[in-house]
Amino acid sequence: MHHKTALVTGASSGIGRAIASQLVDAGAKVIGLCRDSSKLPAGVQALPCDLTDIQQIDAAFASIKHLDILVNNAGLALLSRISDGNPADWETMWRLNVQALTICSQKALALFPESGGQIVNTSSMSGHRVPATGGFYSPTKFAVRAISDALRSELRADDNPTRVATVSPGYVDTPLLDHYFKGREEQLAQTRQSIRMLQPDDVASAVLHILNTPLHVEITDIQMRSVDQKS
Template sequence: MKLSGKVAVVTGASSGIGAGIAKALAAEGAAVVVNYATSKTGADAVVKAIEAQGGTAVAAQADMSRPEEVVRLFDMAKSEFGRLDILVNNAGVSVFEMASDLTADAFHKQFNLNVLGYFIAVREALKHFDEAGGSIINISSILSTDPYLASSVYSATKGAVDTMTLALARELGPQGVRVNAILPGHTNTPGTDGNFAGELGAKLLAGTPLGRFGEPEDIAPLAVFLASDDARWVTGESIRAAGGVRGVGY
């Protein structure tokens, strides 16, 4: 298995893309810390699914927008498994409102989790990677380059993630740490439930060359690749997994 003996922390892994990635990493032999903020039931279900397939996982609560909780999460991961090799930054929040209506609180809520939360997680992961380095995978979005209407702040957070990914790759490469981003397209998850219905959904589907919306299982194999030695020469990349979507404009 590609990740045998490795330990991964996946944030925001109680459902959706994070859950799909956690399961896929475990299927390739990694022990996985399944982070959640509020949905213990969801995280426990992911752990149970991993264990049912012979994998190793543990659920761990932490609000990734709170630095002190992020520190606790990584200390727990090291205590539980003795090492850390992979970080998948996935926990995020979106508020889609026109600029005239979006509050400062909504602005800070998105940046605190989607950007600061990612950065603090990277900082803490670095404390626990060994001399061999590690792999950091930041889940971004195609909205970083192709924003929806009413997504100005959310899209800006993902643009920040893309830039941070490149900057960190340059900074951390000498330490053997690879940093890459995945930009999912229109993907069916509990967080997007209802977003793809009606006229908007029809437009999004029409603009997807592969003719369907994505599933978490479409994103997870790319994360496995980036976490593994197969991607040992890949760093600083922002890779789209979007069914061919370009130029959303809605």
């Protein structure tokens, strides 16, 4: 990872923080995009930005000269049902989980070297099957996989060697679960007791594996979950 520059979105917490830390340890120059830069790990250059605001994304990318790696990790899992959820929650998740990821990908392509860069998008097991409580979150994670596949096809058609991967974890013990289980705190406590959840570093190690593969290898998706998670 020496001589590589990586941008990690959502680097201030959970999975993104672990990815940023592991990239720093591997010798990369790491730019951490998030709203609260005070929580970034040591060695990460802060890029403050609210990804739900397109103008802020434009301004953030305007300050970057070169990139080799983009990890589109920032995401939010609000508990918001299709049948009676709040459309404002759907919009927030759409803007962050889908729209921002797509815009950041497009902007990163212009900053990658001619020899190609790497994009890793954080999807979810909820992007592979719809949990009963998945609400609008699950469709945003299906969209992440579809966008990744669409972009990969476009790049191959254009003879662009940039590689695109997704990583799809089950439960990971991060603050995101507090939103997802809002109003179901007892169920979250039970789940934490009954399942040895993935830790952020478990997912980060999978991302580093993707990033360390030889240039001719393109991993398209890693699905991973705790051995205790039944679905």
